Amino acid sequence: MxxxxxxxxxxxxxxxxxxxxxxxxxxxxxxxxxxxxxxxxxxxxxxxxxxxxxxxxxxxxxxxxxxxxxxxxxxxxxxxxxxxxxxxxxxxxxxxxxxxxxxxxxHSSDRHPWFIESRSSRTNPRADWYVWSDPRPDGTPPNNWLSIFGGPAWAWDPGREQYFLHNFLASQPDLNLHxxxxxxxxxxxxxxxxxxxxxxxxxxxxxxxxxxxxxxxxxxxxxxxxxxxxxxxxxxxxxxxxxxxxxxxxxxxxxxxxxxxxxxxxxxxxxxxxxxxxxxxxxxxxxxxxxxxxxxxxxxxxxxxxxxxxxxxxxxxxxxxxxxxxxxxxxxxxxxxxxxxxxxxxxxxxxxxxxxxxxxxxxxxxxxxxxxxxxxxxxxxxxxxxxxxxxxxxxxxxxxxxxxxxxxxxxxxxxxxxxxxxxxxxxxxxxxxxxxxxxxxxxxxxxxxxxxxxxxxRHANPVLARGAMDAVRAEGNVLSFRRHDAAAEMFVAINLGETPAALVPPEGDWLPVGAEINAARPGADGLVHLGPWQPSLMLRRKGA
The missing domain is CATH 3.20.20.80 (Glycosidases)
Structure with missing residues (x-):
């Protein structure tokens, strides 16, 4: 293909x-x-x-x-x-x-050649390729930053006598993109x-x-x-x-x-x-x-x-x-x-x-x-x-x-x-x-x-892939909105709950679509009756 x-x-x-x-x-x-x-x-x-x-x-x-x-x-x-x-x-x-x-x-691994060289001294060619900082006067890290994996985001390197930043594991030093x-x-x-x-x-x-x-x-x-x-x-x-x-x-x-x-x-x-x-x-x-x-x-x-x-x-x-x-x-x-x-x-x-x-x-x-x-x-x-x-x-x-x-x-x-x-x-x-x-x-x-x-x-209806979206509304468990582009407009409503719901379909000449994905159609009473988690999908072409 x-x-x-x-x-x-x-x-x-x-x-x-x-x-x-x-x-x-x-x-x-x-x-x-x-x-x-x-x-x-x-x-x-x-x-x-x-x-x-x-x-x-x-x-x-x-x-x-x-x-x-x-x-x-x-x-x-x-x-x-x-x-x-x-x-x-x-x-x-x-x-x-x-x-x-x-x-x-x-960040990289601490076993990356870049970091191995960076930590070797304060003057090597890659000395500033990672985020290094001197300690505060009392020896503690330069600030209060925390790692996502828990604890401080700074680890001490005894060779450079500096801290390096790691937003994740201490074995994942942060690169210095400055x-x-x-x-x-x-x-x-x-x-x-x-x-x-x-x-x-x-x-x-x-x-x-x-x-x-x-x-x-x-x-x-x-x-x-x-x-x-x-x-x-x-x-x-x-x-x-x-x-x-x-x-x-x-x-x-x-x-x-x-x-x-x-x-x-x-x-x-x-x-x-x-x-x-x-x-x-x-x-x-x-x-x-x-x-x-x-x-x-x-x-x-x-x-x-x-x-x-x-x-x-x-x-x-x-x-x-x-x-x-x-x-x-x-x-x-x-x-x-x-x-x-x-x-x-x-x-x-x-x-x-x-x-x-x-x-x-x-x-x-x-x-x-x-x-x-x-x-x-x-x-x-x-x-x-x-x-x-x-x-x-x-x-x-x-x-x-x-x-x-x-x-x-x-x-x-x-x-x-x-x-x-x-x-x-x-x-x-x-x-x-x-x-x-x-x-x-x-x-x-x-x-x-x-x-x-x-x-x-979705692929059969390009309006869903690239069309604009507006008229977003939430009424109870039902979310509704419209998607539209130069060729078509689609009304979408989905019941995001376990209890049935009913809605008034939009006015105009709309074609119910999506039967293959269990989309509901308007009933004899003119309402769309949505079962739990059921969508309603209606399409109309522009300029037809």
């Missing part, structure tokens, strides 16, 4: 996230790899998605499972080789899938992968690239303003307003330079905005004007707070105010959060309803592997945990392993078809095996079929 040459393909696209450790093991070591991804591309393509996003596969000591990179321009042998990656890009393109890879630019040479090294990294045919990048923690040059301490955050969108409730990271350790204005100019690199290849970038208070404002800044990244995603739909009709209406009202020119990418699950069927205790009907909603909203959509199977969060016992985040905060926060367990392909096979190894890197729960791909293919009501139909419906 040939790729089209539309430079705006990303606008309204559906992107499928692959966590390579857990997708498909091809060599029997219990860990997924790049050849395994190639094997399973037919499944991904069968969903009708437009692109894949592959989480990190670079050389790494795996303290944070690939998000601690020790070499930016290679493949970790655990996952394969550069030749395997090239074969993956070629195969994906052959299936009509664009390829995005995860670039982690805010240094021009670091920026050029990053641009060279991007070009290396673009030259190999990637179509774009997912940029990890895009708002963490710069910190305050003066190292000013963050102010406290009142308890009533705290939420768990970025860090779990028990993490003291939530006690600060993060004014100075991230979200710095210098990032705007850097993103313009990065966009210039992308433009040379016709490539795109999706940024992850990690901020609990100003995420949509930052998203608006980073995606406006056509000269920074094309799109960002925030954590509004990834937190524990239920997605009610009223809350979604509030999110879009805020988007209209602070990100009118921006472009958002929505996700309900990913590799960092509890899977949404468990997070929100969703019934099968609710799972279908939320997918339909997401695919009708303005924005791009990311789906996380296994989401199409309706996989719940896995229960991983403490002795099997791999995630340092979960180990540190157990049992109040169990970490991210529960959403990272291996994909289930064939219920009848060893390890559900993921691996032929005696043991997999994380255990596969019994509750997942019955939801394997093979078990769902011949079950008409299984989630996988709704995912395919809903994605096909």
């Amino acid at each position: 040939a790729l089209n040459d539309d430079p705006d393909w990303w606008r309204g696209a559906v992107i499928y996230q692959i966590y390579p450790r857990s997708f498909q093991d091809s060599n029997g070591d219990g860990v997924g790899d790049l050849p395994g991804i190639i094997r399973r591309l037919p499944h991904v393509a069968s969903l009708g998605v437009d692109a894949i996003w592959i989480s990190p596969f670079f050389p790494s000591p795996m303290k944070d499972f690939g998000y601690d990179i020790s070499e930016y321009c290679d493949v970790d042998p655990l996952f394969g080789s550069l030749a395997d990656f090239d074969a993956l890009v070629e195969a994906a393109h052959g299936w009509g899938l664009r390829v995005m890879i995860d670039l982690v630019l805010s 240094c021009e040479a670091v920026q050029q090294a990053i641009f060279d990294t991007a070009r290396f992968w673009l030259d190999r045919g990637v179509d774009g990048f997912r940029l990890d923690t895009i708002n963490f690239y710069f910190c305050d040059k003066e190292f000013r301490s963050n102010p406290p955050l009142p308890p009533e303003e705290r939420n768990d969108n970025i860090a779990p409730r028990v993490n003291p990271y939530n006690h600060q307003l993060h004014l100075y350790d991230k979200n710095q204005p210098e990032n705007i100019d850097f993103l313009r330079k990065f966009r210039a690199v992308l433009n040379g290849y016709g490539a795109i970038a999706l940024g992850e905005v990690g901020d609990a208070q100003s995420d949509l404002e930052i998203l608006g800044q980073y995606t406006s004007g056509g000269d920074k990244v094309q799109m960002c995603y925030a954590f509004d739909f990834l937190g524990s707070a239920p997605l009610t009709a009223a809350r979604i209406a509030q999110v879009y009202e805020r988007l209209d105010r602070v990100a009118e020119e921006g472009w958002v990418c929505w996700a309900l699950s990913n590799h960092d959060v509890v899977r949404h069927p468990t997070r929100w205790s969703l019934s099968p009907a609710a799972l279908r309803g939320f997918l339909t909603l997401t695919l009708c909203l303005k924005g791009t959509v990311c789906l996380y592997q296994g989401e199409e199977l309706g996989l719940p969060e896995a229960e991983v016992p403490f002795e099997a945990l791999q995630d340092p985040y979960g180990i540190a905060f157990w049992p109040e926060f169990k970490g991210r392993d529960g959403c990272r367990t291996p994909m289930v392909w064939a219920a009848e096979d060893l390890h559900a078809g993921f691996s032929r190894a005696p043991r997999t890197w994380l255990p596969i729960p019994e509750t997942h095996i019955g939801l394997a791909v093979t078990a769902q293919e011949h079950a008409p009501e299984a989630p996988i079929h709704h995912y395919r139909r809903a994605i096909a419906f």
Whole structure:
């Protein structure tokens, strides 16, 4: 299937996230790899998605499972080789899938040659490639900044007799993007992968690239303003307003330079905005004007707070105010959060309803592997945990392993078809095996079929992918809005509750559509009667 040459393909696209450790093991070591991804591309393509996003596969000591990179321009042998990656890009393109890879630019591993040289002295050529600071007179760190993984964000280096910044693990020192040479090294990294045919990048923690040059301490955050969108409730990271350790204005100019690199290849970038208070404002800044990244995603739909009709209406009202020119990418699950069927205790009907909603909203959509199977969060016992985040905060926060367990392909096979190894890197729960791909293919009501139909419906109606969105209203559990472009207008209403609801359809000559995804039609009484989690979809063409 040939790729089209539309430079705006990303606008309204559906992107499928692959966590390579857990997708498909091809060599029997219990860990997924790049050849395994190639094997399973037919499944991904069968969903009708437009692109894949592959989480990190670079050389790494795996303290944070690939998000601690020790070499930016290679493949970790655990996952394969550069030749395997090239074969993956070629195969994906052959299936009509664009390829995005995860670039982690805010920090590296402490085993990266850059950091090894940087910490060797205060005068070496890369001495300022990382964020270093002298201690305060009493020997304590320069300020009160905290790590997302718990504790201070500063670690002492006895060789330099200075502290280095780490917003995550102490083995993940932060790069100093105030240094021009670091920026050029990053641009060279991007070009290396673009030259190999990637179509774009997912940029990890895009708002963490710069910190305050003066190292000013963050102010406290009142308890009533705290939420768990970025860090779990028990993490003291939530006690600060993060004014100075991230979200710095210098990032705007850097993103313009990065966009210039992308433009040379016709490539795109999706940024992850990690901020609990100003995420949509930052998203608006980073995606406006056509000269920074094309799109960002925030954590509004990834937190524990239920997605009610009223809350979604509030999110879009805020988007209209602070990100009118921006472009958002929505996700309900990913590799960092509890899977949404468990997070929100969703019934099968609710799972279908939320997918339909997401695919009708303005924005791009990311789906996380296994989401199409309706996989719940896995229960991983403490002795099997791999995630340092979960180990540190157990049992109040169990970490991210529960959403990272291996994909289930064939219920009848060893390890559900993921691996032929005696043991997999994380255990596969019994509750997942019955939801394997093979078990769902011949079950008409299984989630996988709704995912395919809903994605096909979005593609069949371009107004849903790129059209404007307005008239957002929440009445009880029913959320309604309109999407429109030069060719068509669509009225969308979805009952986001367990009790039936009724609504008055819009006036005019509208055609009910979406029967294949269980959309309700007006009844004999002129009302649209919505069952629990049921949509109503009505279309009218312009100029017909």
